[in-house]
Amino acid sequence: MVANMTEDQLLVLVIKYLKEAKRGALQQLLEELHPYDVAQIYIGLPDKHHHKFITFLTPDQVADLIQELDSELQIEILHKLGIERSSKVMNLMDNDDLADLLNELSVDRIQEFLDVMKKEDSQHIQSLMSYPADSAGGLMTNQFVWIHADQTVRQAVEKLKTYASFSENIYYLYVINAEKKLVGVVSYRDLLIADIDVQIEELMFSRVVSVHVNDDQEDVAQTIERYDFIAVPVVDDHNKLLGIITVDDAIDVFIREANEDIERLSAVGRDIDFNTKAITASIRRLPWLVLLLFIGLLSGSIISGFEATLDQVVALIFFMPMIAGMTGNTGTQSLAVVVRGIVTADVDRATVVKLILRELRVGLIIGLTCGILISLIAYFWQDQNIYLGFVVGASLLITLVVGTLAGTMIPLMLHRFGIDPAVASGPLITTINDIFSLMIYFGIATAFLSQLTAL
Amino acid sequence: MVANMTEDQLLVLVIKYLKEAKRGALQQLLEELHPYDVAQIYIGLPDKHHHKFITFLTPDQVADLIQELDSELQIEILHKLGIERSSKVMNLMDNDDLADLLNELSVDRIQEFLDVMKKEDSQHIQSLMSYPADSAGGLMTNQFVWIHADQTVRQAVEKLKTYASFSENIYYLYVINAEKKLVGVVSYRDLLIADIDVQIEELMFSRVVSVHVNDDQEDVAQTIERYDFIAVPVVDDHNKLLGIITVDDAIDVFIREANEDIERLSAVGRDIDFNTKAITASIRRLPWLVLLLFIGLLSGSIISGFEATLDQVVALIFFMPMIAGMTGNTGTQSLAVVVRGIVTADVDRATVVKLILRELRVGLIIGLTCGILISLIAYFWQDQNIYLGFVVGASLLITLVVGTLAGTMIPLMLHRFGIDPAVASGPLITTINDIFSLMIYFGIATAFLSQLTAL
Missing domain, CATH: 1.25.60.10 (MgtE N-terminal domain-like)
Structure with a gap:
């Protein structure tokens, strides 16, 4: 019923x-x-x-x-x-x-x-x-069943019956030796289909994959994911069995890590969900916004440094939001690739070099494509001014390369130095790229000022 | 060894x-x-x-x-x-x-x-x-073992022995009736500790949670996560057992969904990882960038519409990157909250209304805080021009409220109309907010132009 x-x-x-x-x-x-x-x-x-x-x-x-x-x-x-x-x-x-x-x-x-x-x-x-x-220690449970290698299937089943009430969510039996060291693992299925008098030693899988009690939760979750485990045993320095971590905890870790990555990319303060109160959510979001406000003012002061150039070629202002925006966008794209890559790949020196070279090429390809496109647009929009087309196009090419590299290298460097990557948030990189792009754009424009004003 | x-x-x-x-x-x-x-x-x-x-x-x-x-x-x-x-x-x-x-x-x-x-x-x-x-059908495997309710533990164990080679990663036995309908589930543990002649019917758990073959993979993963399942059975319209989906597939779904959310927030084309070739990565990233380039030019043409105002009060330009950037940042923050919220919460009408009212309050709180702050800064930076302080502060207040609401409502609307939310990418919202913010800022500035130029 x-x-x-x-x-x-x-x-x-x-x-x-x-x-x-x-x-x-x-x-x-x-x-x-x-x-x-x-x-x-x-x-x-x-x-x-x-x-x-x-x-x-x-x-x-x-x-x-x-x-x-x-x-x-x-x-x-x-x-x-x-x-x-x-x-x-x-x-x-x-x-x-x-x-x-x-x-x-x-x-x-x-x-x-x-x-x-x-x-x-x-x-x-x-x-x-x-x-x-x-850490693994913080995730592990002691709700597991162990057995000695020289015991039989019959003894194992007896033991399971004794611990039935709490062994509900357990699917492996861990095998230890006289010093309580982990030496093997045997599944319920193996026990079920084995002869009742066979010794555990003959059934067990002896190349046990385990995690150390001090291991980071991300590494534990990765191990469970790679091996498609239901649970992984946790051991100390001497390979003594302390507990197990189950796959449901690994799922929670993956969900938590994904949320952290997204908080990182969007500079949301931590732990804001649909139920967070408005005042709490505001307080968590404000520190980043205030910081970004001051960085934004830096952009403003850069522009004010180029006031003379702007005064002479007002049209330069029209392309400013596009150049700043595009540099920010490409940087965010690269950042996303790095942030997600770090979750699943091992980041060694060779990977870093390969990745930076790859992103350099990406920056050149998208920079050339967008640069040529905008040159043509600028040329036809602004009274067929060939120098303006050149300045805008060249600036976009350079800023896209710089923006792509910044979006790649800043999070990699932070990761390397073990600094909390939350600092490498999307808006921060966007804002830094804003400043880069303005300096490059107005720098190039100032260098070609006589040509720009000649027409 | x-x-x-x-x-x-x-x-x-x-x-x-x-x-x-x-x-x-x-x-x-x-x-x-x-x-x-x-x-x-x-x-x-x-x-x-x-x-x-x-x-x-x-x-x-x-x-x-x-x-x-x-x-x-x-x-x-x-x-x-x-x-x-x-x-x-x-x-x-x-x-x-x-x-x-x-x-x-x-x-x-x-x-x-x-x-x-x-x-x-x-x-x-x-x-x-x-x-x-x-869909569930695309994730399911037929590597499961079923048994009839009137069979005994002994028969179940015999059956498991027959299917031993492929039942390696299976932890439950599914119970079906004469019409092949799913009526129960029994765990290996229950079989192990039960008396060998007991009927399966007496052991089985009859309130089986199953998923429908057409269910979306996200719903399947959520079911596995909520119930801490190792596997969930898949049934058709008539509750006939078609297959099972195991927890390792649920983990893959969670990882894939998180990657999609991040692609969404950063407008990276799909499937770019550390091993993607530069040319492939560029081709996947370019469509978005070109679209955003044209939207960026829209910002430019808005500015050119306010050329007269800018000519008279050059200082307005200095605050432009900050206002545009801040509006984009707050929009991205709200977007991130919505995108992650959709994964774990059910989005009904009441939730949507509550969320929009909450974000309106958030927009007001951060708008007032940042607006007052920037008024003071503008006042002291630009020769104690009280009207400039007012224009910049009021603009920031309004653009932050608008930006917060845009970042909340755009993805919610897309979600409601079943449109691929990848369209609601972070950079798109940033760029839309750019345009909003420029119109508001220069609109207010133009309205107060006589006061601004009087000093």
Whole structure:
């Protein structure tokens, strides 16, 4: 029956159970649903039912639910549960989700939770919080099952039965030796189709790919993507198995990284989404805008330096927005290529040299094409002034080459020196290219001033 | 031994086996490696060894290898193998990878392959190619195992053993009824820990989440991400099971979508990476640049329309790049927020209204802040001309509000009308905002011309 119910029908049923205080029926219903769907029900439920709903669930169900919610709703639920039941739920959560949750709480609040926990649990949580959030340690969970190489398939299956409740999302068994070092991996499928008395050693895949606990989250996600893994084991310096990172975390990393790249290209302050308040969004966007305002004034002061030239050839102004804009555009294009390339390719010296030479050629090709085109346009638009056509065309050629190279080299240099590439934002490169282009354009125009004014 | 060898050591060993013509040893070595590592070896191998390497592998190993390579290298391998052996390899490939490969080949070439295949296989491949590449049908593979609800765990395990060779990357068993309709799903873990004579019906999870064969790839990826799935089943109108889509494909979709968003923001033509040739990259980038060149000239002609105003107050030019640049920057920021928001949120009418009102407020806040700031700067920089300060400040306020709204509404409108949002690229919005800002700025300046020139 539950199998074919819509979300709305489920919601009505849940409210009915809550009103009739049918706790057992509610628990059984939720057992049939995915945690994501339970979360949708919680979000869809009128506020007045939230408290009763939470208290009707088993601690396991609350742990599953809480993992699907935003930090705001998570904290709301902890509040409704009280310290003691919250600690119980926390111990049932996946470690990586728990670490994320704890990062949202104050130190005092965390201490309150730790105080009511068993010593073993609280020590465990403290060690978990010691890893940086963007490292493998911050992503890993301890919800994995290990086995010794000399044990049999039968023993492995027995062990899995014992850990059934929390091994739900696990698809490999990790094999360790007497020193707890990782020596192999065996899939559930291998166990299923193997003879029950075969030793694990004979089944296992021994060239295990693992990540180090201090590895950056991007490298971890890349490893999972390259090998099409469902999970990757995390080890310390001595190859001891500490935890695993699952593919859903890799997906989250890829989504997060893509958002960062886009923030970078558009100079949006971090973390603005559809729900951010106007004042918060403004405060996050303003620092960049104010900086760019001052850089924009620099362009203005460059123009004012060429006032004499402008006074004599007013037509030069008409091409100014086009030249500045085009230089900015080509720079942004190159920047986008570099920013995305860095995500998937390894950036060594040879790649950098090859890329810069490639972009130099690109700059020349698009510069020549657009330069010739604009020369012709300028010539016919401005009373067949051949020198104006030359000045505008030559300027565009040079600024497009410079703009392309700037859009390539600035982010590469920042990447090389390990500076936060957020600095290499699209608008910043656009604005820098504005200044370059104005200097080149008016510089060339001034050099040919006598020819320009002669006609 | 293989377990701890570096990539270079492996390469040396492979070359040794090739030189000594130890075919069996090579096949055994590769069996111990992940397909990704085999691909790295193939790429690292000097060209002269490629042909021998390919012919030494089992068809299964070639199929695994080919799935890890770029289309260019894939086609090279098919060429080395010849039509007949290629068709054999093709039949061993995952369907989704095979469909991708076939998309790279000419119709004539595909027909050659189909001609030498068994009728059943060629029909299968033809039906596969009938789905659009960006739909669920284009992503799905038929490498899944199904079972009837009234069969037992024992029968399921027997079936898995039969299909062992190709069920390697499968973690669920799909349950169908007599009409081949999808009625449930059961995990390997459930099979492992269940009693051997239990009926599948008792184990299975019956609220199966599935996607429709015509669903867009983004929706499929979102479903996998939301539910933390390893795979999602694909069904037709009648809920008949057609295939599955695995999480690694979802990751590829997320990466591809992020790249598209960035191409959109930066007006890079599609598919430019570190390896694209300069001439190809230029041809892909040029159409946008030429379009933007003409739009840039529009700005120029607007300025030329205000020549009289400019002649009288030259100082107006100094603030022109700043005003145009700032309007473009704020528009790009808003665009980035919308483009990323569309990926994760549902865009209904209420969201759109809320978002536009929010961005209006954002525009006002940043407009007032930057406007007041620039009024003061203009006043002190340009000989304490209070009217110039007013004109520049008021213009910036208005252009920032307009720019913010343009950056929000243009992509939302395109999204609503189902137009390819690639049109709403960052540089396009920047250029449109350029034109808006110049008209507003010079319009206000002209209105206050008598005051500006009075001082």
